[in-house]
Amino acid sequence: MIVRTTTLTHTCDITTRSQYGKKTTCKVIAEVLKSKYANGKLGSRAVGIPNIVLDELRVSISYMKAWHSKERAVLAARGSPEEGYKLLMVYLHLLKQTNPGTVWDVVSRRVGASKNKFKYLFFDLGACIHTAKFMRKVLIIDATTIKAKFLGCLLTASFQDGNFQIMPFGFAVVDSENEQAWTWFFKKLVSIVPDADDLVFVSDRHNSIYASLRKVYPLAKHGACSVHLYRNVKSRYSRQKGLAYLVAKAACAYTVGEFRQKFDEIERRSPLCANYLRGIGISHWSRVYFQGKQYNIMSSNIAESINASMAKALEFPIVSMVETIRMMLMRWFYCRRSKANKHLGPVTHEVEELLLKHLSDSAGLSVSPASADIYQVSNNHGISFTIDLDRKTCTCKVFETLGIPCSHALAAARVNGTPIPRLVEENYKSDLCRNTYSVVVMPVPDAVDHDIPEDMLNPNGVPPETNAGPGRPRKRRIPSNGEEQAIKRRKIRPSRCSRCYGTGHNRATCRNPIP
Structure with missing residues (x-):
């Protein structure tokens, strides 16, 4: 049928035209809103959809119609949670085709004659694997809860690059944070x-992490997160004000003398806390006695930051969640590659800023040479430090711990004439940073445009067994010990003067106090 002429003037009467709003069904609104929830977008909440429909379609709708329309739009854009497990292997196959070097594995268990119930998923992009040889050998591991319809746990492993940026390395979706799941993750x-x-x-001090690392990584060293230790001490010994702060200072101390000073103060204030810390193992949580090299990484805050960046993605179906992670990495790689190519200095931008601070601190230091490479540097307080520029060491222990020259080493290098970039560890060089992000994270093509192997098709894939429990699903993270107290303190509102209530004044600044 071909329309040759048309009349755009409405011929319907006023009664018919007044019923136009009834034609705006949930299906029509969902088609309009579908693009707002695609490609990892969070989209609008149901409470804001009536205003969007009013602006775009010039129709007023109820909240319930907006809610049902949002559910339809989300289902059309992200797919259903059940269908995601059937399409998961197809998506991972296409992901590996466009991103060479990608490693993935899906573990299912047989249920009945033909059903394959999902159990574990591991994936690591080829671009992330490429970065491993340029990273400092410190892996931060953590787990976070998946808040989708089918519950589970997302395990993550991360590095920190030479510019002090987070580099996610490996991901796994498991049923829960237990020894069997962590062991499988570490084996991959x-x-x-x-x-x-x-x-x-x-990592934090989860028992399953300790048991799994002993099985799979017996040679590697394991350090406890200082932030979790700080919160545990703060929760256990809440009556001892400032005790947790002393523990954090002792954990981050660079020298034995500084550590002993803080630990003696801890033991003087609370012998029970000192025994608790000894039970954990001094070498397990303190920087000065740790057997390996942690650099500046004393906590698992890097993993916590990754969990926060993926908070909304954890509510998506499994394929949409993996795709959102891939898009996040694609964006991070592009931004960091552009930033590294623009930086012309011999060391990374963040290290350069730290060196400038150390250089400013070195201005008032006195330098006395002992040999061509060994110097004695004294500060204004009469404290002396010995620097060996050949071995790249200083008695303050900052130089060899971080791999970045301290203020004492920079003072000695100024007298010696040694170029500062030569003293910096190779992981912090700009050329290495450019090579780190040289690989491009590619998009995943549409499955309808490719021939999928038969073994990748999984029409009998079913979701895992999860018990969500009654009530509305929890979205907010449960705070850990010690963290909950800080959150409560932040929520306390300042006391209001009854005369100035509603004006924003508190009692301390009230100009009209009640006599």
């Missing part, structure tokens, strides 16, 4: 990052 990880004496893991 060990094929990419082999066990070695100079490899270090940093």
